[in-house]
Amino acid sequence: MTNIRTVAKIAGVSVATVSRALSTPDVVSDKTRDKVQVAIKEAGYKPNMMARNFRAKKSYALLVLVPDIANPFFSRVISGIEEAAQKRGYSVLLGNTRGCLDREREYTKMVDSLQADGIIQLSARYPLDKVVPVQELPIVNICECFNLPQIPQIELDNHGAAKALVKHLIELGHQRISVIKGPDDSPLTASRLSGYCAALEEANIGFDEKLVVDGDFTMASGHSAVEKLLARRERPTALFCFNDEMAIGAIKSIKSLGFNVPEDISVAGFDDIAYANYCDPPLTTIEQPAELFGKQAVETLCDIINGKAFSTEKSTLSFELIVRQSTSKITI
Amino acid sequence: MTNIRTVAKIAGVSVATVSRALSTPDVVSDKTRDKVQVAIKEAGYKPNMMARNFRAKKSYALLVLVPDIANPFFSRVISGIEEAAQKRGYSVLLGNTRGCLDREREYTKMVDSLQADGIIQLSARYPLDKVVPVQELPIVNICECFNLPQIPQIELDNHGAAKALVKHLIELGHQRISVIKGPDDSPLTASRLSGYCAALEEANIGFDEKLVVDGDFTMASGHSAVEKLLARRERPTALFCFNDEMAIGAIKSIKSLGFNVPEDISVAGFDDIAYANYCDPPLTTIEQPAELFGKQAVETLCDIINGKAFSTEKSTLSFELIVRQSTSKITI
């Protein structure tokens, strides 16, 4: 393996000059720079980034901790992360945690051992036993936040989005609006539920806890939740699922029970995954700026890593209500 | 930052002993090992992996080059890669190439600069101008292969899968079977098309090139392809799409034109993405062992990296035909 010393020998200069010709070419004379370039070509020299990074005590790698990389929403976020990271000269390390705390902890050690400069976490669990300053463990928490004031967080206006969606349903005449929520340990569940309640309250509709059923963000859970819901005497006329997958599962279930969407029951989701526009009927949902989550996370994390000023205020991104054909005016 | 020398001083031993206590504990006496452990705890020492890897000239990172991380099939493959890599002590670097050759080339340099030990490529383009031995650029090509005999490749039996699927359609009585193929520069297109032809030939059905239309693996392309297809005088009775996304787009289009699936036209896809079981009607398709692709790729790549024996034979994985409700007996 040719190294910088080989190049120096060929060019007839010192290793320092070769190093400078590469990293700070402006301080090297034109003549010398050319000599070095020729020598580099002749030697077939490729700088050893590990050596460079080791010296600089930086890995130039960002670690992404994601509960499930196969989730289409997370995929888009990661796509945004990758693009932004690449632009800034960082590489992206992938950590699929499957929601498992052990794996999160394990991956977090990569920062201690200088294998990653920082972490972007896409789920709501702080990976250490106690919170340390972000300078010590550079971390940005996005999409689903654990609400620690010391940690930079980027989140959708989940309350506002849920409220807007439910308001849309109410405007269509719906009063009995069911919810398939997420797991109770997810902060998304709480904020979307509060948005739901807020919309009901504004319209003077009473909250009925029997209309709220559990889900876990999978299509299968949406499917099974509906069976309970429609077995009841008094059926809801609309159904708000806390993500698109559950809505898709719910629609399948509703149809197989002999009902129609939206004629018998309106269904709405959350996320606007690619498929939402292709299901039958196309899904009314909330669009999230997935790639923007990734981009902002990278920018904030890089600021932290490089000791720049950054805000510990939670950053809130805006949503868009996408009305498609899965919701319609109530028909009696 | 506490380093190995600090620990050595505290423990009252040499740096070599500390290093050995960590990497080859069996050659260190019990007493010394304990002393070192205590010193490590006292110093709060975390080994610097960059230094270790630098010395070993190995990054212990595998680079995954994927054309589109948001593709649900690729997501599953990556999930399999991540799991297998983690088990073997490798981390996973993500390179989203968006099918762009420049980005592939750029990422490939990470191996030259020792930022990655090898590459798993999920698309069919060799990233260098000319092929070099895998020992020089450790690379494994999976899912969609460029057919270079020197490069280890793992692929589905695409010909056999397409043939089995078309045979299934023929057995249901279909004779006019349309195809929405992929881009012509993808080897998947050729092998799946040849499987289609083989099935037709076995059934003595003539090949009609007017039944084959272009697609690009997106839902939108499946949607628009159908419009051309059904505008014709003599409609096909079945449609084989080269992936599930296009099939989903096609189904939407078919329905919006007033036809029913499968009564008027049977539709089949390829990949068995999670959604295939939840669309309406559920999609007949080919299941690919996505995670297994990832696992085998990691194993082969690690063998190459570590100089072990490996096969340059193309490895072929088996598929499964999943018959759901989007295909049915022809009705006339």
Add this chain to the structure above:
DNA sequence: ATTAAAAATGTAACCGGTTACATTTGCTAT
């Protein structure tokens, strides 16, 4: 008790860059 062999430990070079500091070279002004 003595010695040989084995086990444990220490010393120091090494990996391939970067960079503080020292030195040399080139340029300008008198």
Add this chain to the structure above:
DNA sequence: ATAGCAAATGTAACCGGTTACATTTTTAAT
């Protein structure tokens, strides 16, 4: 021509581990 300064280059230490080789300690055998 020469001092004075800036620009260019060189020397060598340093980053934090690993490991070949040398040395010391322990164990086993006579």
